[in-house]
Amino acid sequence: MSESLSALLARHGRPAPRYTCYPSVAQWESTPTPQQWIADLDAALNAATGRGLSVYVHIPFCASLCTFCGCHLRVVRNHALARPYVDTLLAEHALYRHHLARSQLPIGELHLGGGTPTFLPPEELDRLLDGLLRHAHVRADANLAVESDPRSVTKAHLAVLRHHGFNRISYGVQDMDPRVQDIVNRPLSQQRLQQAVSEAREAGFACIAFDLIHGLPLQTPDSLQLTMDVVEHLRPERIAFYPYAHVPWIKPGQRRYTEADLPEGDDRRQLYLAGRARLTDAGYVDIGVDQYALPHDSLARALREEHLHRNLMGFTSVTTDALLGLGVSAIGDTVASLAQNDKNQPRYEARVAAGELPLQRGHVLDAADRAIRGHLQQLLNHCQTQWLNDENITPWRSAIEGRLMPLADDGLVVITREGVVVTPQGRPFLRNVCAAFDLRLHGNHCNKMQVDPV
Numbered sequence: 001m002s003e004s005l006s007a008l009l010a011r012h013g014r015p016a017p018r019y020t021c022y023p024s025v026a027q028w029e030s031t032p033t034p035q036q037w038i039a040d041l042d043a044a045l046n047a048a049t050g051r052g053l054s055v056y057v058h059i060p061f062c063a064s065l066c067t068f069c070g071c072h073l074r075v076v077r078n079h080a081l082a083r084p085y086v087d088t089l090l091a092e093h094a095l096y097r098h099h100l101a102r103s104q105l106p107i108g109e110l111h112l113g114g115g116t117p118t119f120l121p122p123e124e125l126d127r128l129l130d131g132l133l134r135h136a137h138v139r140a141d142a143n144l145a146v147e148s149d150p151r152s153v154t155k156a157h158l159a160v161l162r163h164h165g166f167n168r169i170s171y172g173v174q175d176m177d178p179r180v181q182d183i184v185n186r187p188l189s190q191q192r193l194q195q196a197v198s199e200a201r202e203a204g205f206a207c208i209a210f211d212l213i214h215g216l217p218l219q220t221p222d223s224l225q226l227t228m229d230v231v232e233h234l235r236p237e238r239i240a241f242y243p244y245a246h247v248p249w250i251k252p253g254q255r256r257y258t259e260a261d262l263p264e265g266d267d268r269r270q271l272y273l274a275g276r277a278r279l280t281d282a283g284y285v286d287i288g289v290d291q292y293a294l295p296h297d298s299l300a301r302a303l304r305e306e307h308l309h310r311n312l313m314g315f316t317s318v319t320t321d322a323l324l325g326l327g328v329s330a331i332g333d334t335v336a337s338l339a340q341n342d343k344n345q346p347r348y349e350a351r352v353a354a355g356e357l358p359l360q361r362g363h364v365l366d367a368a369d370r371a372i373r374g375h376l377q378q379l380l381n382h383c384q385t386q387w388l389n390d391e392n393i394t395p396w397r398s399a400i401e402g403r404l405m406p407l408a409d410d411g412l413v414v415i416t417r418e419g420v421v422v423t424p425q426g427r428p429f430l431r432n433v434c435a436a437f438d439l440r441l442h443g444n445h446c447n448k449m450q451v452d453p454v
């Protein structure tokens, strides 16, 4: 099985966007005006009656640089910088309440990401969450989740997060082999990770997730077994098993090792196969696009019960089409349009202080974009999609089918008169199936190949 999957990966497993939004960031071309952005957000919020907003809050700070990292972050030593940044986040939140003419924002999902949200001292984290949540109506089944670094999280952080109702914490683990950790400047002992997991469990987090990466410098299928042993021992509810994105022209930290240190071609595929085999043997369900979960976890349940949803934060079990991003570089999504905040922190802070929405760029979706987005959601959430005689797709349908033919020849998808079904063998190729639908990737709007930085 793994040998034939290896051959299929060699034929079809080309790098492709992660499809957390469509169009992918590199293909955006028409930024909404602030007025249009607010109007779209308001409409999405009204359409999401009862389901509320997804809110993403970006905290860019990290205590040190892991050289593989593709995230938008700033290495700082001075924790006092957290205070003015929290002030700005709260001011930005107030701006949105003002423009949306709502004293309380309904929340179905709240995600703190980074960087490292737990870089904020516990009292600043408390002030941030208190300020956001006192002006929010949080749904009873809301997902409140945080990304954290197991090397620096403390019991005090965990207590603050639980106090505000956070139920999921995701730890960056990446790789447990000391040689790999050394070359990417991210030392993490098994003992320290075990402590961070025990403390999160004791604090009452129902869901612990680990981020792992395959394709890091010096990784081998053998060295990866060490990481998988630790996963099996600690048994987090979820695993994100990301392919390493090498983008040194955007992230110069990745030049601290050389391309000769990186596993390539078949070596890289073997890493994915070795990791995936260990995860599925340990009982994890392959949710799709790098995500695995234990069968009792809400993501695995959502997959079984067919209410899985994908947004900018990845897969989620809570469906809402209105996503507000707060913080430097944060992205929001209203289905009608996408918008990203200023990536320059001083400018982001100055614009919010001046009472301005700090948008830098974005994209207004046209009819074809919206149709393709609908197909991608169906494929990612239900592994199938139907054409439904949609005139926005008809001109492109034969081109899409043509791109899918090689996958169909190998039994990874079935193309029918009505639509496209991804077979169980095709699940590891979901990104590639989506890429066949991606009109912008294939030149009807623009022609830029993209591998998303994270």
Ligand SMILES: C[S@@+](CC[C@H](N)C(=O)[O-])C[C@H]1O[C@@H](n2cnc3c(N)ncnc32)[C@H](O)[C@@H]1O
Residues within 6 Å of the ligand: 062, 068, 069, 070, 071, 113, 114, 115, 116, 117, 147, 148, 149, 150, 171, 172, 173, 174, 211, 212, 213, 242, 243, 244, 245, 246, 454
């Ligand atoms: C914001 S970070 C994680 C939180 C926290 N700062 C930590 O490091 O523990 C989100 C995740 O993105 C993933 N990531 C970062 N850079 C990546 C890259 N170049 N390729 C693939 N995944 C990457 C890592 O798995 C990382 O844990």
Ligand code: SF4
Residues within 6 Å of the ligand: 061, 062, 063, 064, 065, 066, 069, 070, 071, 073, 114, 115, 116, 149, 172
């Ligand atoms: S992996 Fe996490 S801690 Fe390391 S640089 Fe990236 S965001 Fe910061």
